[in-house]
Amino acid sequence: MIGQIYIEGDLRVSGIVEGEVEVTGDVAIDDLAKVKASVTGRDISISGHVVGAVIARKRLEVTRSGSLIGDVRVARLTIQDGATFSGKVSMGTAAEAPAKTTETKPPVVEPKPVAVEPKPVAPEPQAAAKPTAPIVATPVPPPSAVKAPTVPPPVAKAAIVVPPSAAKAPTAPPPAAKPAAVPPPATVGRSDGKGGKAKNQPKKGKPKRR
Amino acid sequence: MDTQQAVAEGTHTDGQSDSKRDGQQQKFTLGPNDSLEGKLTYGGHMAVDGGHAEGEFRVGGNMDIGNGSVVKALIEASNVTIKGVVEGKLTARDKLTLGKAAKLNGDVQARRLQIEDGASLNGYVRMGDFEQHPG
Numbered sequence: 001m002i003g004q005i006y007i008e009g010d011l012r013v014s015g016i017v018e019g020e021v022e023v024t025g026d027v028a029i030d031d032l033a034k035v036k037a038s039v040t041g042r043d044i045s046i047s048g049h050v051v052g053a054v055i056a057r058k059r060l061e062v063t064r065s066g067s068l069i070g071d072v073r074v075a076r077l078t079i080q081d082g083a084t085f086s087g088k089v090s091m092g093t094a095a096e097a098p099a100k101t102t103e104t105k106p107p108v109v110e111p112k113p114v115a116v117e118p119k120p121v122a123p124e125p126q127a128a129a130k131p132t133a134p135i136v137a138t139p140v141p142p143p144s145a146v147k148a149p150t151v152p153p154p155v156a157k158a159a160i161v162v163p164p165s166a167a168k169a170p171t172a173p174p175p176a177a178k179p180a181a182v183p184p185p186a187t188v189g190r191s192d193g194k195g196g197k198a199k200n201q202p203k204k205g206k207p208k209r210r
Numbered sequence: 211m212d213t214q215q216a217v218a219e220g221t222h223t224d225g226q227s228d229s230k231r232d233g234q235q236q237k238f239t240l241g242p243n244d245s246l247e248g249k250l251t252y253g254g255h256m257a258v259d260g261g262h263a264e265g266e267f268r269v270g271g272n273m274d275i276g277n278g279s280v281v282k283a284l285i286e287a288s289n290v291t292i293k294g295v296v297e298g299k300l301t302a303r304d305k306l307t308l309g310k311a312a313k314l315n316g317d318v319q320a321r322r323l324q325i326e327d328g329a330s331l332n333g334y335v336r337m338g339d340f341e342q343h344p345g
Contacts, residue, residue, distance in 0.1 A: 076328070078325055080324060081322060082322070083324075085335055086336050086338070088333070088335070092330050
């Protein structure tokens with residue numbers, strides 16, 4: 001057989017296989033089998049001749065008569081005396097690391113700082129510039145906070161734009177809240193930046209599955 | 211003649227009495243309270259039994275690294291049996307055995323290789339006869 005195989009279940013190879021073998025269950029490669037392929041499976045037992053990378057989610061066994069040439073990534077590895085093996089072995093943490101480490105959960109954290117920071121921003125301007133406009137100032141930050149989590153990049157831009165406009169019209173209540181907010185927006189922008197990067201990571205991580 | 215004995219020993223379950231039996235080759239053991247650091251070239255067998263060893267060891271006979279031992283070294287020996295933790299390049303002129311609790315980090319070269327379930331190995335493995343001989 002030459003080509004790619006994907007099997008949901010177990011596979012036993014007794015003949016000649018070339019290409020790519022991916023099996024959700026166990027793989028047994030018999031004495032007389034010759035495999036020139038990358039092999040992926042749960043439990044893999046090799047008694048025949050294999051050339052190619054092997055990934056065993058659980059266990060790889062190379063028996064007395066087996067020979068394996070290729071890199072191996074496994075959780076557990078057994079090689080019987082008499083077997084032939086050449087290649088790189090990655091086991092345990094090293095084997096699992098590449099698959100799962102990329103996923104983190106910064107997006108969840110992101111909305112919290114964004115929502116929290118605007119609120120302290122509002123009281124500061126009120127105290128500094130206009131104590132008379134607390135009622136107007138408080139409603140203003142919430143919308144910006146709402147926008148922040150949904151569209152991170154635009155918000156970052158907005159934060160940059162805000163200071164000049166605020167400098168021009170310090171008299172208007174809504175801008176008044178923003179100018180005093182000049183230092184805080186910087187932090188908001190950063191948190192957004194983190195959020196944006198973080199959101200990209202899961203996207204890259206997920207499609208790895210075939 | 212030595213190698214034949216060594217092979218016989220390797221195939222059976224290894225015991226210290228076995229290696230003592232062939233009187234021609236000496237054996238030295240690093241006990242739990244012993245430690246060795248440096249470069250060692252030794253004609254006989256070497257065993258690390260709970261001790262700590264670091265450096266470069268070229269042993270004419272067998273190398274035994276017992277449970278609880280920690281060895282960070284370049285190792286070269288005829289038969290190497292590991293049940294402890296080893297870090298470094300390893301060459302077994304004959305057979306390398308990794309026991310259940312063995313942890314080996316490093317590249318391996320061996321004529322024969324046996325890995326028991328539970329052992330952990332990270333590194334490149336090369337098997338077969340050697341072109342390069344101990345210098």
